[in-house]
Amino acid sequence: xxxxxxxxxxxxxxxxxxxxxxxxxxxxxxxxxxxxxxxxxxxxxxxxxxxxxxxxxxxxxxxxxxxxxxxxxxxxxxxxxxxxxxxxxxxxxxxxxxxxxxxxxxxxxxxxxxxxxxxxxxxxxxxxxxxxxxxxxxxxxxxxxxxxxxxxxxxxxxxxxxxxxxxxxxxxxxxxxxxxxxxxxxxxxxxxxxxxxxxxxxxxxxxxxxxxxxxxxxxxxxxxxxxxxxxxxxxxxxxxxxxxxxxxxxxxxxxxxxxxxxxxxxxxxxxxxxxxxxxxxxxxxxxxxxxxxxxxxxxxxxxxxxxxxxxxxxxxxxxxxxxxxxxxxxxxxxxxxxxxxxxxxxxxxxxxxxxxxxxxxxxxxxxxxxxxxxxxxxxxxxxxxxxxxxxxxxxxxxxxxxxxxxxxxxxxxxxxxxxxxxxxxxxxxxxxxxxxxxxxxxxxxxxxxxxxxxxxxxxxxxxxxxxxxxxxxxxxxxxxxxxxxxxxxxxxxxxxxxxxxxxxxxxxxxxxxxxxxxxxxxxxxxxxxxxxxxxxxxxxxxxxxxxxxxxxxxxxxxxxxxxxxxxxxxxxxxxxxxxxxxxxxxxxxxxxxxxxxxxxxxxxxxxxxxxxxxxxxxxxxxxxxxxxxxxxxxxxxxxxxxxxxxxxxxxxxxxxxxxxxxxxxxxxxxxxxxxxxxxxxxxxxxxxxxxxxxxxxxxxxxxxxxxxxxxx
Numbered sequence: 001x002x003x004x005x006x007x008x009x010x011x012x013x014x015x016x017x018x019x020x021x022x023x024x025x026x027x028x029x030x031x032x033x034x035x036x037x038x039x040x041x042x043x044x045x046x047x048x049x050x051x052x053x054x055x056x057x058x059x060x061x062x063x064x065x066x067x068x069x070x071x072x073x074x075x076x077x078x079x080x081x082x083x084x085x086x087x088x089x090x091x092x093x094x095x096x097x098x099x100x101x102x103x104x105x106x107x108x109x110x111x112x113x114x115x116x117x118x119x120x121x122x123x124x125x126x127x128x129x130x131x132x133x134x135x136x137x138x139x140x141x142x143x144x145x146x147x148x149x150x151x152x153x154x155x156x157x158x159x160x161x162x163x164x165x166x167x168x169x170x171x172x173x174x175x176x177x178x179x180x181x182x183x184x185x186x187x188x189x190x191x192x193x194x195x196x197x198x199x200x201x202x203x204x205x206x207x208x209x210x211x212x213x214x215x216x217x218x219x220x221x222x223x224x225x226x227x228x229x230x231x232x233x234x235x236x237x238x239x240x241x242x243x244x245x246x247x248x249x250x251x252x253x254x255x256x257x258x259x260x261x262x263x264x265x266x267x268x269x270x271x272x273x274x275x276x277x278x279x280x281x282x283x284x285x286x287x288x289x290x291x292x293x294x295x296x297x298x299x300x301x302x303x304x305x306x307x308x309x310x311x312x313x314x315x316x317x318x319x320x321x322x323x324x325x326x327x328x329x330x331x332x333x334x335x336x337x338x339x340x341x342x343x344x345x346x347x348x349x350x351x352x353x354x355x356x357x358x359x360x361x362x363x364x365x366x367x368x369x370x371x372x373x374x375x376x377x378x379x380x381x382x383x384x385x386x387x388x389x390x391x392x393x394x395x396x397x398x399x400x401x402x403x404x405x406x407x408x409x410x411x412x413x414x415x416x417x418x419x420x421x422x423x424x425x426x427x428x429x430x431x432x433x434x435x436x437x438x439x440x441x442x443x444x445x446x447x448x449x450x451x452x453x454x455x456x457x458x459x460x461x462x463x464x465x466x467x468x469x470x471x472x473x474x475x476x477x478x479x480x481x482x483x484x485x486x487x488x489x490x491x492x493x494x495x496x497x498x499x500x501x502x503x504x505x506x507x508x509x510x511x512x513x514x515x516x517x518x519x520x521x522x523x524x525x526x527x528x529x530x531x532x533x534x535x536x537x538x539x540x541x542x543x544x545x546x547x548x549x550x551x552x553x554x555x556x557x558x559x560x561x562x563x564x565x566x567x568x569x570x571x572x573x574x575x576x577x578x579x580x581x582x583x584x585x586x587x588x589x590x591x592x593x594x595x596x597x598x599x600x601x602x603x604x605x606x607x608x609x610x611x612x613x614x615x616x617x618x619x620x621x622x623x624x625x626x627x628x629x630x631x632x633x634x635x636x637x638x639x640x641x642x643x644x645x646x647x648x649x650x651x652x653x654x655x656x657x658x659x660x661x662x663x664x665x666x667x668x669x670x671x672x673x674x675x676x677x678x679x680x681x682x683x684x685x686x687x688x689x690x691x692x693x694x695x696x697x698x699x700x701x702x703x704x705x706x707x708x709x710x711x712x
Contacts, residue, residue: 027042042181044075044078047074055074056114067134068130072116088305116269129254137212138206215376248302257291257375258371259370262370265378268402289432300438307355309352309356314361365441404437410454442501443475445503467636472506473653473656474653475653476642477502481498483633493620495618498617502584508655519534519617523617554611562587590611602631602633
């Protein structure tokens with residue numbers, strides 16, 4: 001009868017839900033993903049396996065969508081659906097707004113995601129990289145062909161008009177079911193083992209690819225996937241893996257392009273969510289994110305990787321610990337190495353192994369999280385759930401995003417109103433700057449999203465005093481960039497870009513060093529890129545490259561903690577016999593990197609006791625010679641870096657510091673004036689200055705000077 005049928009149906013539904021939860025829990029034991037995430041990816045894998053047609057119009061119908069674009073579409077279509085919560089997001093949405101169907105939001109998000117990823121594949125990523133990501137990183141060897149069917153035949157199209165909570169819930173339970181995937185997976189485990197060909201297409205490989213590529217298994221796993229993509233693109237004959245090799249230039253360019261793509265997708269997603277209606281919001285132009293052709297300093301980064309790989313091979317290739325104070329002077333086949341690196345027979349090898357790449361990335365560019373950033377933005381930022389609180393989605397714990405920072409400026413008073421400020425180091429469009437990418441890879445703070453220019457020698461004048469004024473009181477991390485003049489004709493350095501990053505704010509003038517270990521010197525090019533971090537001896541505080549802040553040390557007496565130095569001549573009237581200017585490392589009378597207050601004695605030495613050894617200047621024949629450490633400044637810029645909120649707070653701190661300084665000056669002037677008057681009245685000023693008044697008072701018929709002044 002009808003009661004028995006309903007009872008059997010309810011029992012079957014409960015059994016299916018129990019099987020699904022048991023299946024998801026079994027996956028959770030093997031993959032570092034939450035239950036809701038695992039369910040989502042199982043459903044998406046099922047849609048890909050069945051070659052289901054995406055429920056949005058393909059921009060170019062004559063071309064089959066790529067596997068990566070299909071992943072983006074189905075991820076947005078799944079959106080905020082979560083049957084494991086007591087009330088799904090759609091149910092909550094319907095209770096607050098009965099006229100808005102959440103399925104429409106998901107389909108609109110899927111359309112935006114498809115349009116964005118097509119622009120990325122056509123204009124930002126190198127040809128074939130999208131397929132390499134799907135196959136070599138995510139474990140998909142599925143064909144991207146889909147069944148051709150009219151969009152109106154997809155059941156989700158009819159669901160767009162549903163309004164009641166019960167109808168929406170019933171549709172979601174049916175449409176987002178993973179029962180077939182669960183049954184297929186369980187039956188396959190009970191049958192004969194997979195062969196290698198079928199296993200590469202399995203759900204297990206896909207989940208492992210998602211876990212590793214999205215950074216859920218740690219940075220080494222995601223870096224390994226980045227290398228696999230590069231080696232897959234480099235050689236089609238070798239299978240990517242630990243024994244594979246990849247072109248160093250391909251690895252660097254892959255990370256660079258993925259970072260540009262992630263920054264573009266982030267902007268598009270934020271604009272789509274904040275302005276969901278067509279025609280609203282700003283236009284995000286993909287042209288601003290197109291990779292630069294042969295950027296000036298890309299070869300510097302490639303050479304840094306190659307030189308590190310050569311050093312790795314010289315050391316046996318197995319030691320992943322210890323001091324990584326590499327000699328960064330990579331040699332071409334026709335050039336001998338300098339006095340610290342022996343020539344090798346394979347120095348013309350432009351490829352690197354996985355271990356060589358990991359060693360270099362973990363020491364020089366620990367923030368090279370280009371792949372997990374790109375994938376997480378693609379799969380999460382277009383979801384309607386991203387607009388729940390008006391903020392962008394948070395990355396999972398342990399995953400640190402890598403962005404091309406947005407540059408902001410204080411408009412100089414003398415600039416034209418119709419002209420936009422630019423940087424001498426990062427010409428427009430800065431959103432595709434390779435140098436910004438390279439520097440962002442070195443530190444979490446530099447990759448956090450915003451750089452605000454505090455000083456520019458072009459706008460503020462080539463003056464160390466003005467540089468010091470712009471830094472003093474700024475309450476956050478800063479980076480100083482210097483371009484040296486080409487003085488090679490004088491036996492000195494050539495033109496090159498180098499500088500320093502410091503997490504500690506410039507809060508005080510001092511004759512001693514202060515700061516902490518979250519700082520480093522760097523060379524950007526044209527010689528091989530180099531990053532010289534503190535050696536760590538005797539440090540009492542600081543942060544690591546990922547921004548974990550500890551106690552700040554100040555006025556360290558040990559030369560192993562001489563991080564930063566800020567000593568203007570006005571502080572001591574020049575009587576302290578110390579170096580006057582801004583310095584890093586070395587000693588207070590001879591810092592390693594020193595910007596002289598009058599710019600006459602600037603120097604950049606190759607070694608000291610605080611930072612790792614290596615040259616900062618480019619074009620030196622003998623990089624370890626102190627005689628060639630002096631340089632002439634051509635261009636300087638200083639930037640406040642960090643998140644947008646952190647930079648804003650730091651700028652407010654500088655405003656407050658300047659107001660406090662002005663108040664102290666006013667009080668000092670007022671106090672000095674009062675003391676001056678008191679001295680006059682007490683006679684301490686010397687009565688001869690006013691002796692003529694007494695003489696005039698004593699004359700017959702003389703005028704009364706005091707009375708005249710009072711009457712006047």
